[in-house]
Amino acid sequence: MRTTSRTLNLGILAHVDAGKTSLTERLLYAAGVIDEIGSVDAGSTRTDTLELERRRGITIKTAVANFPLGSGTSAVSVNLVDTPGHPDFIAEVERVLGVLDGAVLVVSAVEGVQPQSRVLMRTLKRLGIPTLLFINKADRRGADDGRVLREIERRLAVPVIPMGRIVGGVGTAEARAVPFAPEDTTFTQRLLDALSLRDDTLLGAYVTDARSVTYERLRAALAAQTRAGQVHPVYVGSAITGTGIAELIEGVREFLPAGRGDAEGPLSGRVFKVERGASGEKIAYVRLFSGELGVRERVPVAGREGRVTDLAVFDRGAVERRRSVGAGQIAMLRGLADVRIGDEIGREPDDRPYQHVFAPPSLETVVVPADRADKGALHLALTQLAEQDPLIGLRQDPEGQDLSVSLYGEVQKEVLATTLAEEYGLVVAFRESTPICVERVTGTGAAYEILDHDGNPFLATVGLRVEPGPVGGGVVFRREVELGSLPLGYMRAVEETVHTTLRQGLYGWQVPDCVVTMTHSGFCSIRSTAGAFRGLTPLVLMTALHRAGTVVHEPMHRFRLEFPQDAYAAVSPALARRRALADPPVALGDAYVVEGHVPADQVHGLEAELPELTGGEGVLETAFDHHRPATAARTRRRIDHNPLHREEYLLHAHRRV
Incomplete structure (x- = not known):
């Protein structure tokens, strides 16, 4: 008997400082996974686990957290994937896109559409990933949801449908998100106009008998077109105060498709993140598209073979060890010593070929240890970091004189220097960046x-x-x-x-x-x-x-x-x-x-x-x-x-x- 999983792998994407990690905290809190909402400023969020992330208040590495959505036969397990917002860490985002079922793109109600917002939206559209938009920070001084909605329509250039508005003092703590109701004829007419552009059957039904196009039928058409990546519902609210979050969660449940993987099909998965555990062992984050994977099994990994010695999944805010993992889920695997980011577990999924969706780094710099005696240790450290981020592009000349790495931007230098100092005890400097x-x-x-x-x-x-x-x-x-x-x-x-x-x-x-x-x-x-x-x-x-x-x-x-x-x-x-x-x-x-x-x-x-x-x-x-x-x-x-x-x-x- 063939079984299907009900897991939604949901990416949270945004430009820097849009409140993406705060939104992740609020979603986990609303689902009852955490008892207290962490603060980015205080460094107490669930997904920013690196000390450097907590100190700088930015996301550097992709993190996964899980929460349940709905109940009964409609219940869905959501793997929430929090990604970096700073463009210097776009490689982290790229690796995640190939394993997502849907996404929420966060835009600040204060800063509005940023360059990174446009890059992300273009990529989500090109890959056909169903996407909701959330205008965050409606409680912050300078917020203007109407202006930002117009920016989204003009600068992102995708069909959007606003699902609500802010009342009661936009830009203040009293700001309150109110969803548009079925009785709101302006809203329903906007829905009809937008949806009928891509649905001739809906348009024909309206022309023949307008009463046959009920609100329920419009919602069903909105769900179908959203899942097809043709339109994008827009929600508004605040991750800090919680207003608008219930409506966003309902939108995720109703409009984004859960991944349906065939557990009895051939084994097929992809590694999208590699990190090292406390004892130095590799931990591979894998999205399984089909088949089933168990502990102690020998599995093909990008033409090689490895044995899974330990396996864990994300469950209600925690990491839980399991004997096996099924299609549609994300798992943490130990035991695959030679595993690399982008490796296929089993065979490559038919509908998700691996591809680079963003441009590669265009800069490079030479890393110089403060103590020349540390050159060997520096090479080992950079080699391990390159396993976690292949686009570091580590190079060394035959005489071992220079070690160079690739960069997206100057912020990466700061992060790399801090990582080398805190995790490896190495003090380094960088030469001037040069183009690749x-x-x-x-x-x-x-x-x-x-x-x-x-x-x-x-x-x-x-x-x-x-x-x-x-x-x-x-x-x-x-x-x-x-x-x-x-x-x-x-x-x-x-x-x-x-x-x-x-x-x-x-x-x-x-x-x-x-x-x-x-x-x-x-x-x-x-x-x-x-x-x-x-x-x-x-x-x-x-x-x-x-x-x-x-x-x-x-x-x-x-x-x-x-x-x-x-x-x-x-x-x-x-x-x-x-x-x-x-x-x-x-x-x-x-x-x-x-x-x-x-x-x-x-x-x-x-x-x-x-x-x-x-x-x-x-x-x-x-x-x-x-x-x-x-x-x-x-x-x-x-x-x-x-x-x-x-x-x-x-x-x-x-x-x-």
Whole structure:
């Protein structure tokens, strides 16, 4: 007999300081899971468990808490996933999106729609994740739910349906959320107008017999379209006072779909978080899409195999050890020593392929220990942190001189420094952030090396041709040699080495978009090994790449800057100093809006000087957009054994043998 779980994996997403963690606390309190509401300012919230999170009052790591919703046959177990709001930690959000059934996007009634709000909403829409919106902080001075609702409609550019309003003193502790009632003809007409745009049957029924379109039918249509990601109900209230929370909870219950996983289907899950326990063991957070998983079972993990030694689920605000976990649930697994974020448990889910939905980090910095004797300990610490956040992108040159990490922004430096000091006892400093560039192939180049010919010390024949590929197309490997001309293991060795080698091009940067074709192959049936093909491929590939040529491209961010018109004389030269490519200003009331592109390494400096330039009234939003040819020479120190220099590379190869 096939069974289905009734679990809703619900993400809480927001821009920084929108009150997202406070909303999580209020939801847990309203469900009876906690007896007292924690405070972000006091550092007593349930989901901000890191000391650094409590001290800074921001969410840095994803956290999960559970509460029950409803009763009887309609009961749903909600796994509430609290995510970071600061854009520097967008990688944490990305990993969560692939395991959610629905989301609540929180917007502050004071600050309104922020750049991060737009990034998150665009992504939720693109992934088709059913989403409710909650306008929070209606009790705070400066709150204006009407203004923010208009901002949501204009700046988020998605169909929204307001479900209530604030009465009794918006911006004060007396602010009270009142839901729109079925008797409110303005509300029902708004519902009908919005829903009938996407439902011809509903529109036809209204035209034929308006009385047949009852309020219950409208609510059912609203639920269907919300679950399909076509419309987004908007609630308003305050996580601090609790007003509007009951209506939001009812909206979650009615409009967001619980995940229905087949417990008797093939095992399929995904790791979205990895942390280390008190004794240093890895703990993997897994969303199970189908099948069932038990303690002591051996399971396939991304082509490898591991044994689950311990298993726990989230239950009513606590973590409870279980013997097994079913489809639809989130579990914490121990025992998988080699597990990494993004790994598939069992087979990949058919409807949820893993993908990067946000741009990768565009900056990097060198981490320098205060005590040079700590370099080994620093490498170990950064390696463990990279397990928890693969986009740290740890790099070390062969001589072990420099350790560099990738960044989304400068706040990550502060967090990383504090983490290294408090968890590992390491004091570090950072060099100036520099952009992470890429190399694009400009022409076509080919090279080959023949088995047993002079100068080729490897028992292998490899020929490769390199040519440009479409932007965003990645590295494509093709074969012009006959399929049976080379054992499959040797062919795979060449293909895998091609991808590895192209992480560093002629100038040390990744070559992301090109086509590599294998043109020659040969082997000795007695003496050749896959290792010989792995050793020869970098030499051939880099020779071909040198003949094709590459151009270094630097990352560019698209920006939108809104500021008072009288500040234009100060803002314009600042944009020029930052090498921004700006469009002409557009008047928006008494303000100007300027859009354009700016190099990634200039964004932080522009943010820092903007308050002084605009009297504190400038609003800047940026996001990675594209790469352009670098305006200055940019090279990166290699961390391989330099196949561009044959003698150096072969010397290392002989030493290794």
